[in-house]
Amino acid sequence: MSSLSLSPIAVIRTPYKEKFAVPRQPDLVRDGTGIIELLPPYDCIEMVEGLEQFSHIWLIFQFNKIAAGKWQPRVRPPRLGGNRRIGVLASRATHRPNPLGLSKAELREIEFKDGKVRLYLGAVDLVDGTPIFDIKPYIAFADSQPDARSGFAAEKPSRPLSVEFSPVLEERLKKLEQKRPHFSRFIRDVISQDPRPAYRRNKADNHIYGILLHEFNIRWGIKPGTLNRAEILEIIEIAPCDSTKLPLG
CATH class of the missing domain: 3.30.2310 (YaeB-like fold)
Incomplete structure (x- = not known):
C-alpha cells in the first residue's frame, strides 16, 4: 500500500506565540482572531471562489509543536481535572498517532491583495504559524447536531476566574x-x-x-x-x- 504524502496549503497567523497560551476551544476568547495565508502554489483567488458564501469554515491542521512519535494510547484531558485517563481517540489531545487537529472558525473576510490570498477569521484556538492542510466550508444542516451526546465536554467550561x-x-x-x-x-x-x-x-x-x-x-x-x-x-x-x-x- 502506497503512503500518502501531505503538505500544508496555508499557515495561520494568530496572537498566540506558544501552545500554553492557546484557549482549549475556539470562541472562548473574542479578541484571539486569526488570519490564514495561502501558500504557493495554492495562493490564487480561484482556490477560494465561492467560499464567501459561508459564514464558518473547518480547518484541518497539524499540531506541529508536538515531538514526533510521542503519542499515547491514553491521555488525561484538562476537563477531567488532569487525573482521569481516557483513550486518546475519545479526546482532542494533541499527542495523537497522526498529529492532526480540526477546528471551526468564523470566516469574516476574504482578501486578495498583492498576489496573496488571506482569510480573516474570528476567534481561533491555534498557535501562530500552525500549518493548515485543508479548509472546508461549515454546512449547518449537516455539521450541527444539537441533540448529540458530548461525553465529558457536554457543557461550556465553567465560569472563568x-x-x-x-x-x-x-x-x-x-x-x-x-x-x-x-x-x-x-x-x-x-x-x-x-x-x-x-x-x-x-x-x-x-x-x-x-x-x-x-x-x-x-x-x-x-x-x-x-x-x-x-x-x-x-x-x-x-x-x-x-x-x-x-x-x-
Missing part, C-alpha cells in the same frame, strides 16, 4: 491599546480561562507563569491572600519580547 491588573499596569495598558485595541480585555479573557496544568488547580500555587501574546510576555500568578479561597489571577508584568526569538508556531 477573576483577573486583576496593578494600577501601574492599567495605566500602561492605556498606551499599549493605542496600537493593540482591547489588549487588556484580550489578556484578561485568555488568562481567566486558567491555562495552568489541571493538576495545579485548586491547590496552593505560588508559581509565577509566563505567557506570550502578540509581542509581549505576560507574567502572572495567584494573587497573594487568595490561595485556598476564591482564586484571583494577578497580572504582574507586561514586557516586550525579542521578536527574533518568538516561536513561529
Whole structure:
C-alpha cells in the first residue's frame, strides 16, 4: 500500500506565540482572531471562489509543536481535572498517532491583495504559524447536531476566574491599546480561562507563569491572600519580547 504524502496549503497567523497560551476551544476568547495565508502554489483567488458564501469554515491542521512519535494510547484531558485517563481517540489531545487537529472558525473576510490570498477569521484556538492542510466550508444542516451526546465536554467550561491588573499596569495598558485595541480585555479573557496544568488547580500555587501574546510576555500568578479561597489571577508584568526569538508556531 502506497503512503500518502501531505503538505500544508496555508499557515495561520494568530496572537498566540506558544501552545500554553492557546484557549482549549475556539470562541472562548473574542479578541484571539486569526488570519490564514495561502501558500504557493495554492495562493490564487480561484482556490477560494465561492467560499464567501459561508459564514464558518473547518480547518484541518497539524499540531506541529508536538515531538514526533510521542503519542499515547491514553491521555488525561484538562476537563477531567488532569487525573482521569481516557483513550486518546475519545479526546482532542494533541499527542495523537497522526498529529492532526480540526477546528471551526468564523470566516469574516476574504482578501486578495498583492498576489496573496488571506482569510480573516474570528476567534481561533491555534498557535501562530500552525500549518493548515485543508479548509472546508461549515454546512449547518449537516455539521450541527444539537441533540448529540458530548461525553465529558457536554457543557461550556465553567465560569472563568477573576483577573486583576496593578494600577501601574492599567495605566500602561492605556498606551499599549493605542496600537493593540482591547489588549487588556484580550489578556484578561485568555488568562481567566486558567491555562495552568489541571493538576495545579485548586491547590496552593505560588508559581509565577509566563505567557506570550502578540509581542509581549505576560507574567502572572495567584494573587497573594487568595490561595485556598476564591482564586484571583494577578497580572504582574507586561514586557516586550525579542521578536527574533518568538516561536513561529
